[in-house]
Amino acid sequence: QVQLQESGPGLVKPSQTLFLTCTVSGGSISSGDYYWSWIRQAPGMGLEWIGYIHYIGSTFYNPSLKSRVTISVDTSKNQFSLTLRSVTAADTAVYSCARQMGHGGSRYFDSWGQGILVTVSS
Amino acid sequence: EIVLTQSPGTLSLSPGERATLSCRASQSVSSSYLAWYQHKRGQAPRLLIYGASSRATGIPDRFSGSGSGTDFTLTISRLEPEDFAVYCCQQYGSSPYTFGQGTKLEIK
Numbered sequence: 358q359v360q361l362q363e364s365g366p367g368l369v370k371p372s373q374t375l376f377l378t379c380t381v382s383g384g385s386i387s388s389g390d391y392y393w394s395w396i397r398q399a400p401g402m403g404l405e406w407i408g409y410i411h412y413i414g415s416t417f418y419n420p421s422l423k424s425r426v427t428i429s430v431d432t433s434k435n436q437f438s439l440t441l442r443s444v445t446a447a448d449t450a451v452y453s454c455a456r457q458m459g460h461g462g463s464r465y466f467d468s469w470g471q472g473i474l475v476t477v478s479s
Numbered sequence: 480e481i482v483l484t485q486s487p488g489t490l491s492l493s494p495g496e497r498a499t500l501s502c503r504a505s506q507s508v509s510s511s512y513l514a515w516y517q518h519k520r521g522q523a524p525r526l527l528i529y530g531a532s533s534r535a536t537g538i539p540d541r542f543s544g545s546g547s548g549t550d551f552t553l554t555i556s557r558l559e560p561e562d563f564a565v566y567c568c569q570q571y572g573s574s575p576y577t578f579g580q581g582t583k584l585e586i587k
Contacts, residue, residue, distance in 0.1 A: 361523075404567060404578035419575040453523075464571035465514035467535065469523040 359384035361454045361470035369448075369477050375441040379454030379470060386435045387412045392457040394466065395428060395439045397450040405450075409457055410437055444477045451475075481506055481570050485579035491587040498555040500582045502568035507548045509572035515544055515553045518565045518581070527566075528553065560586075 365377035379393070386393060392409040399405070408418035410428040418426050427440040441448060453472040457464055482505040492498055502513065511531035518524040526535040528544035531551055541556040555562055563586050568579040 403580040404569070406576045406578070417574070421575070455524075458529075462510060462512060462571070463529065464512070464576055465526060465529045465569065466516070466524070467526050467529075469525075471521070471523045 359456060359468050361456065361468060363452060363454050363470045363473040365473060365475070367474055367476060369444055369475060370479050371445055371477055372443055375439070375444050375448065375452075375475055375477075377439045377452055377454075377473065377475070379437050379439075381435045381437075381456075386430065386437065387432050389413075390459050392417075392459045392464070393428075393430065393437045394455045394457045395452060396455055396466070396469075397452045398472075399447070399450040402450075407439065407441075407452075411459070446477050449475065449477045480575050481508065481573060481577050483568055483570060483577055483579035485566075485568060485582045487582060488580075489583045489585060491585050492558055493587045494558050494560055496558050498553075498558055498562070498584055500553040500555075500566050500584070502546075502551040502553070502579050504549040504551070504570060508551075508570045511547050512570060512572035513544075513546070513551050514569045514571065515542075516567045516569065517562075518567060524567070555584075558584075 360382045369375045394409040395407040410416045425442045430437040451472040454470045455466040456468040484503045486501045513531045515528040516524040532544045543554045565581045567581045
């Protein structure tokens, strides 16, 4: 049973960079069958998919965040990371990492982390 | 992008009753690429249904999904106490992948 765990600072100042890491256990991030995603939920809002990475390094981002987002992978540590630049209060949210199916057109999320609250405030 | 609208926002029912949750898309979801998730506070979301009607591994058969095109339904045939949670739909037929705002299923 694969497990995902987010880590990183819970408070980021406006205009700075948010950096979060997701550690995968119980399975290899180097499995070609999956993509590794970040999703967020702002207070009172629905879930928003941020983007995904494949272990070989290919990425795909939500156009709404593409200019500020980078997702990277470290296969040696079985981790992947989220970098979000120039944050504002609107980026305050619970950030979750998830495993996304990669076969055919199926892109649903079969495993999730619990999420980490990141607040953007001075 | 495809906007998903879930209804009702809150559903109040008793254990043993039948729950019917709706997810409507702003445009047709290709290949019925729609999933349902259960989310309890403080826990990771759990995949219930994918492909509109396929149950994920380990999901009890009281959970069923149906629909196609723009209208999808999650049905819980007989509510158990552990089923009271937030339910969310997600489409993966086109990018960006989008989610509904959720239906809260609460005990009446």
